[in-house]
Amino acid sequence: MTKAPVxxxxxxxxxxxxxxxxxxMGGDRAPDIVLAGLDLxxxxxxxxxxLLIGDEALLRPALAKYPKAARLCDIRHAAASxxxxxxxxxxxxxxxxxxxxxxxxxxxxxxxxxxxxGNSGAMLALAKIIVKALPGISRPAMIAVEPSARGDxxxxxxxxxxACDARNLVEFAIMGEAFAQAxxxxxxxxxxxxxxGSEELKGDDRLRQASERLRxxxxxxxxxxxxxxxxxxxxxxxxxxxxxxxGNVALKTGEGALKLAxxxxxxxxxxxxxxxxxxxxxKPGLERMREWxxxxxxxxxLFVGLNGIVVKSHGGADGESxxxxxxxxxDAVTHHLNDKIRARLEQLGMGAPEPVAPAAAxxxxxxxx
Amino acid sequence: MTKAPVxxxxxxxxxxxxxxxxxxMGGDRAPDIVLAGLDLxxxxxxxxxxLLIGDEALLRPALAKYPKAARLCDIRHAAASxxxxxxxxxxxxxxxxxxxxxxxxxxxxxxxxxxxxGNSGAMLALAKIIVKALPGISRPAMIAVEPSARGDxxxxxxxxxxACDARNLVEFAIMGEAFAQAxxxxxxxxxxxxxxGSEELKGDDRLRQASERLRxxxxxxxxxxxxxxxxxxxxxxxxxxxxxxxGNVALKTGEGALKLAxxxxxxxxxxxxxxxxxxxxxKPGLERMREWxxxxxxxxxLFVGLNGIVVKSHGGADGESxxxxxxxxxDAVTHHLNDKIRARLEQLGMGAPEPVAPAAAxxxxxxxx
Numbered sequence: 125m126t127k128a129p130v131x132x133x134x135x136x137x138x139x140x141x142x143x144x145x146x147x148x149m150g151g152d153r154a155p156d157i158v159l160a161g162l163d164l165x166x167x168x169x170x171x172x173x174x175l176l177i178g179d180e181a182l183l184r185p186a187l188a189k190y191p192k193a194a195r196l197c198d199i200r201h202a203a204a205s206x207x208x209x210x211x212x213x214x215x216x217x218x219x220x221x222x223x224x225x226x227x228x229x230x231x232x233x234x235x236x237x238x239x240x241x242g243n244s245g246a247m248l249a250l251a252k253i254i255v256k257a258l259p260g261i262s263r264p265a266m267i268a269v270e271p272s273a274r275g276d277x278x279x280x281x282x283x284x285x286x287a288c289d290a291r292n293l294v295e296f297a298i299m300g301e302a303f304a305q306a307x308x309x310x311x312x313x314x315x316x317x318x319x320x321g322s323e324e325l326k327g328d329d330r331l332r333q334a335s336e337r338l339r340x341x342x343x344x345x346x347x348x349x350x351x352x353x354x355x356x357x358x359x360x361x362x363x364x365x366x367x368x369x370x371g372n373v374a375l376k377t378g379e380g381a382l383k384l385a386x387x388x389x390x391x392x393x394x395x396x397x398x399x400x401x402x403x404x405x406x407k408p409g410l411e412r413m414r415e416w417x418x419x420x421x422x423x424x425x426l427f428v429g430l431n432g433i434v435v436k437s438h439g440g441a442d443g444e445s446x447x448x449x450x451x452x453x454x455d456a457v458t459h460h461l462n463d464k465i466r467a468r469l470e471q472l473g474m475g476a477p478e479p480v481a482p483a484a485a486x487x488x489x490x491x492x493x
Numbered sequence: 494m495t496k497a498p499v500x501x502x503x504x505x506x507x508x509x510x511x512x513x514x515x516x517x518m519g520g521d522r523a524p525d526i527v528l529a530g531l532d533l534x535x536x537x538x539x540x541x542x543x544l545l546i547g548d549e550a551l552l553r554p555a556l557a558k559y560p561k562a563a564r565l566c567d568i569r570h571a572a573a574s575x576x577x578x579x580x581x582x583x584x585x586x587x588x589x590x591x592x593x594x595x596x597x598x599x600x601x602x603x604x605x606x607x608x609x610x611g612n613s614g615a616m617l618a619l620a621k622i623i624v625k626a627l628p629g630i631s632r633p634a635m636i637a638v639e640p641s642a643r644g645d646x647x648x649x650x651x652x653x654x655x656a657c658d659a660r661n662l663v664e665f666a667i668m669g670e671a672f673a674q675a676x677x678x679x680x681x682x683x684x685x686x687x688x689x690g691s692e693e694l695k696g697d698d699r700l701r702q703a704s705e706r707l708r709x710x711x712x713x714x715x716x717x718x719x720x721x722x723x724x725x726x727x728x729x730x731x732x733x734x735x736x737x738x739x740g741n742v743a744l745k746t747g748e749g750a751l752k753l754a755x756x757x758x759x760x761x762x763x764x765x766x767x768x769x770x771x772x773x774x775x776k777p778g779l780e781r782m783r784e785w786x787x788x789x790x791x792x793x794x795l796f797v798g799l800n801g802i803v804v805k806s807h808g809g810a811d812g813e814s815x816x817x818x819x820x821x822x823x824d825a826v827t828h829h830l831n832d833k834i835r836a837r838l839e840q841l842g843m844g845a846p847e848p849v850a851p852a853a854a855x856x857x858x859x860x861x862x
Contacts, residue, residue: 271753272753273752273753273756273757283689286689286696286697287697318742320652320655320737320738320741320742327655327738328655328656328738352741352742352745353741353742353743353744353745353746353747353748353749354745354746354748354749354752355749356746356749357746357749357750357752357753358749358752358753366742368689369689369696369697369739370738370739370742372689372721372722373687373689373721373722373735373739373742373743374722374742374743374746375722376721376722376723377722377723377725377726377743377746377747377750378722378746378747378749378750379722379723379750380722380723380724380725380726380727380747380750381726381746381747381748381749381750381751381754382750382751382753382754383642383723383726383727384640384641384642384726384727384751384786385750385751385754385755385758385786386754387642388642388782388785388786389754389758389782391778391782392775392778392779392781392782393775393778395775395778398774398775399774399775399778401771401774402770402771402772402773402774402775403771403775404771405767405768405770405771405774406761406762406764406767406768406771406772409760409761409762409764409768410761412761413757413758413760413761416757417753417754417757
């Protein structure tokens, strides 16, 4: 996988002085892990300008402890913040929250994207209202990079939409292709539609319709057809498309199974003196393996399909994982993720917005973390 | 976990001379793996009488090679068989197939259960029409035992019903409890409803309704509430309840992730001479670990909610995994799975049949393998 060099200047010039607006108050250990993450990110994105939004009285002394982060950041004071357990409807009513002001900076063209480790339900609700969906996208979705036996893949929707129709799934395929190009550097990523069997007759009407539309579209050469649960970690396709309920369960089930494997392995190595010696002999390789599938390395889920880059870091993240979320946002900004999506939508004649049916909107009352 | 002793005689007396009717012609390598499996099963269930159904000219000489299996089996000739790729609607039209005759033996009270490694779509369709659903169960489901960090758990539906409503999910909880008692020997298994978050507000109406009904039922003390994908392998609850689409994806995603972990581990051990030595030191423990999560050991999915025990073995199974499927069937027979389900249904006032709404029935045109 090769990537184009990171040149945030391109978008910064087009869109305002800041690459990213960062919500300094989101997450379980904000603002410390946010600043620690930006300090790490500063090495990888030395030219990125960052608008750091939060309680100035708290941030100014804290930032002094992270000199590399301080070089990148301008502080903007926000009087309020959104707590991790606040309901999205309540979060929408809080004026002047750090999360809201970060979204507003994107909407105003001051920044290309937002990163927050805050409440994901609030984040999606604010993003939809302030940053707004791209024309032609009826449902923004949550996407992230995941490990597989054949290298990294991307999967969506990871929980933004509980119920999805055929059109939503086609939109997800378009957004997934663009994100795989931006995040994995693949010119022509393959796409699979998650189902309970790979035969064309399996699944429900919604899946069959989405499959037919993709087969009849310019994406057809990249469309692999239906894939199953085991294809995700096998890396059968570069992009796995599914609804937000199934995607969320699959993501967490896969992570849980890897965790189970490691906990069993630990028991094996701790059996006796010989197995402990065995552990010492394979330790470097095991650590590389553990790092490779480390959820922290894969931190940073992007709400794709919005008029700006919106990235959610895990709420319990540490500095290293927050830095990974910043990488996701910077990749999307510098590789012009949204331009790629717009071009595909136009090519497929889907550029015009289609209003969400009330029944469908009602079926997805709550985004998930 | 303790189990009551296996005493198939109890049910055989009540239900006919045979514990099981076995479809000798189902699966990729039938009848060989079926006979090899019965040979292994004969050691564990020496008193079980088995009605072996298939092409007599083929079976009689083949069975002579498996003397232990031969002692258990009576052969019944079937002139036809169902191929692995036949559609369920076509399979229903084949008279005198080995699979159909096995179902008919159960319906006639000659055998307590069926085991087949054949076409699962055909199997579910035939079971529904010939063995028929238990009164009060609107949707039979597919259930199996899975590994977790806290020991074995059971999960359903693994693919019999693509779309499910709240009532179906409540029925699944009842059937899951009874199966966990029979297969895991747990007197009072805990039950979780798979969702995208554990908060009560997450998910859709269907899940919230099912949760409310379970909280108001005699199952309430065992009902843990919502669980997430990672709870499956963590073993948070003994029973995981979900719809057939999500369950099928979760099952295959978990298996795929464990496979990924093992393939990465293999690479680690093959790095150099030292890591190969390390492998030799931990080999016995690793092999126990691999055996413990071996899909063959977990082979045998039960179509639960029918007027008899119907167990599906994987089509590509070997003798050992077919024997595991026979174990699943024998556990269900000897522990009176269906009596437990009937008692719970009555206790919950759900004993009367409720017809499936046409729209809901249409949403699940094809069961999955």
